[in-house]
Amino acid sequence: MRKELVSFIRLPDFALWKKIGDNRIPLSFDLEVTARCNNNCRHCYINLPPGNKRALRDELTLDEISKIADQAVSLGTLWCVITGGEPLLRKDFIELYRLLRSKGLLVSVFTNACLITDKHLDLFKKYPPRDIEITVYGITRKTYEKVTGTPGSYARFQRGIALLLEGGIKVNLKAMALRSNAHELPAIADYCRKRTRDFFRFDPFLNLRFDGNEERNEKIRAERLSPEEITAIERADPERSAAVKKRCGTLEISTPLRRSDNRLFQCSAGDNSFAVSYNGLFHPCSSLRHRDCLFDLRSGSLSEAWFDFTPRALSRKTTSREYIEKCRICPLMNLCQWCPAHAYLECGRMDEWCEYFCRTAHARASAFGPVSA
Amino acid sequence: MTKSIGTDMVFARSNDVVAREIDGMLIIVPLTAGVGDMEDDLFSMNETGTAIWNMIDGKKTIKEIISGLKEEFIAGQGEITKDVTGIVEELLKRRMIVEAASS
Numbered sequence: 357m358r359k360e361l362v363s364f365i366r367l368p369d370f371a372l373w374k375k376i377g378d379n380r381i382p383l384s385f386d387l388e389v390t391a392r393c394n395n396n397c398r399h400c401y402i403n404l405p406p407g408n409k410r411a412l413r414d415e416l417t418l419d420e421i422s423k424i425a426d427q428a429v430s431l432g433t434l435w436c437v438i439t440g441g442e443p444l445l446r447k448d449f450i451e452l453y454r455l456l457r458s459k460g461l462l463v464s465v466f467t468n469a470c471l472i473t474d475k476h477l478d479l480f481k482k483y484p485p486r487d488i489e490i491t492v493y494g495i496t497r498k499t500y501e502k503v504t505g506t507p508g509s510y511a512r513f514q515r516g517i518a519l520l521l522e523g524g525i526k527v528n529l530k531a532m533a534l535r536s537n538a539h540e541l542p543a544i545a546d547y548c549r550k551r552t553r554d555f556f557r558f559d560p561f562l563n564l565r566f567d568g569n570e571e572r573n574e575k576i577r578a579e580r581l582s583p584e585e586i587t588a589i590e591r592a593d594p595e596r597s598a599a600v601k602k603r604c605g606t607l608e609i610s611t612p613l614r615r616s617d618n619r620l621f622q623c624s625a626g627d628n629s630f631a632v633s634y635n636g637l638f639h640p641c642s643s644l645r646h647r648d649c650l651f652d653l654r655s656g657s658l659s660e661a662w663f664d665f666t667p668r669a670l671s672r673k674t675t676s677r678e679y680i681e682k683c684r685i686c687p688l689m690n691l692c693q694w695c696p697a698h699a700y701l702e703c704g705r706m707d708e709w710c711e712y713f714c715r716t717a718h719a720r721a722s723a724f725g726p727v728s729a
Numbered sequence: 730m731t732k733s734i735g736t737d738m739v740f741a742r743s744n745d746v747v748a749r750e751i752d753g754m755l756i757i758v759p760l761t762a763g764v765g766d767m768e769d770d771l772f773s774m775n776e777t778g779t780a781i782w783n784m785i786d787g788k789k790t791i792k793e794i795i796s797g798l799k800e801e802f803i804a805g806q807g808e809i810t811k812d813v814t815g816i817v818e819e820l821l822k823r824r825m826i827v828e829a830a831s832s
Contacts, residue, residue, distance in 0.1 A: 432751045460747030460758040484762050
């Protein structure tokens with residue numbers, strides 16, 4: 357008999373991550389528990405007002421979430437990311453969180469921290485989350501509330517984050533790089549790095565709205581930094597700069613592509629994760645919102661969605677010459693935001709070239725090269 | 730302090746953990762604080778450990794577990810006893826099992 361009967365596994369070293377390539381197990385999923393939010397951020401791709409009747413009506417019930425989680429667990433899912441909207445807006449959040457944990461899922465929570473109370477603190481102390489990720493929109497009231505569009509939100513954020521940190525709950529802090537807070541980004545980074553558990557990261561890439569709301573999309577476009585501004589803030593941040601440079605090292609496409617290979621999805625969507633939106637729709641990846649890539653979990657099972665629907669949806673091919681000649685063979689692909697999901701949000705087609713993505717990728721390659729584009 | 734494990738003792742799986750089988754591997758997920766050292770700690774067991782875990786059901790005594798293992802594994806009584814008491818001590822320490830009763 358071997359001596360080492362019980363062993364620890366740290367999640368990043370989990371042996372199953374290595375095996376999943378062969379077995380296609382859905383090890384993790386994003387669970388969007390609401391599209392509603394207490395804030396009204398200018399750049400947000402999903403937020404609806406807290407009392408939005410349609411969003412409330414369509415939200416998955418606790419019972420529906422329980423059934424989906426049971427199916428996920430039976431397929432091998434180990435990790436669930438609770439996201440929104442703002443998850444804490446749900447009156448049954450505590451019950452929902454405990455329910456998912458009790459099924460043997462590791463749970464992460466993405467929140468703005470504004471609604472944290474002592475009850476949440478007690479919950480997280482007793483049933484620790486895998487992590488809590490909080491987005492920091494600014495570190496002054498003026499900037500924070502310019503982004504959130506919600507008076508009083510900065511004080512609520514400060515109170516929430518203090519409750520967590522003083523209560524011994526470790527959090528990971530991140531930021532969005534926006535037109536409205538770019539001037540404060542170095543100070544935001546400094547604030548986050550002093551308080552975060554594992555990492556700080558910022559994201560300058562803003563998705564357009566999942567609901568296609570053009571009025572809101574205009575606001576998102578207005579918050580986007582130019583490609584040159586993005587590369588400037590990336591270069592100014594040593595950690596980020598090193599990460600992008602590393603990507604530049606593997607820019608060339610090493611394996612020659614077959615001319616006949618016109619598959620649209622060359623990414624890892626549907627390999628070992630999926631997403632469920634607030635209204636019960638299954639997505640092979642959280643950004644993928646094209647109607648042909650959605651499966652209604654209120655009408656069918658997760659098993660059908662995972663084993664039958666996903667391979668079929670992702671086997672989609674394209675005849676778009678623009679995509680085939682510009683994007684598919686582009687050596688800057690891993691510096692680019694382009695993917696079928698983002699292209700759909702940006703242009704309404706999954707196989708369309710997107711000027712903003714392309715300009716940004718080339719600006720990044722020029723700034724961080726050398727690259728043969 | 731390590732609890733002395735008697736062969737008449739009975740143990741049950743604790744409510745502080747959830748046992749999962751993923752791709753044929755037994756994974757024990759801590760539910761409450763303090764079972765693992767970090768928030769993303771998981772536990773797995775080798776074949777023998779899994780067999781012992783599966784027999785810890787709130788009914789079988791340690792003696793019965795040892796006897797069951799003797800039928801399943803080619804190993805001496807002493808070695809099996811040592812493995813069973815060793816794992817039970819470890820699981821107790823980590824609050825993964827609780828003492829159910831003594832027969």
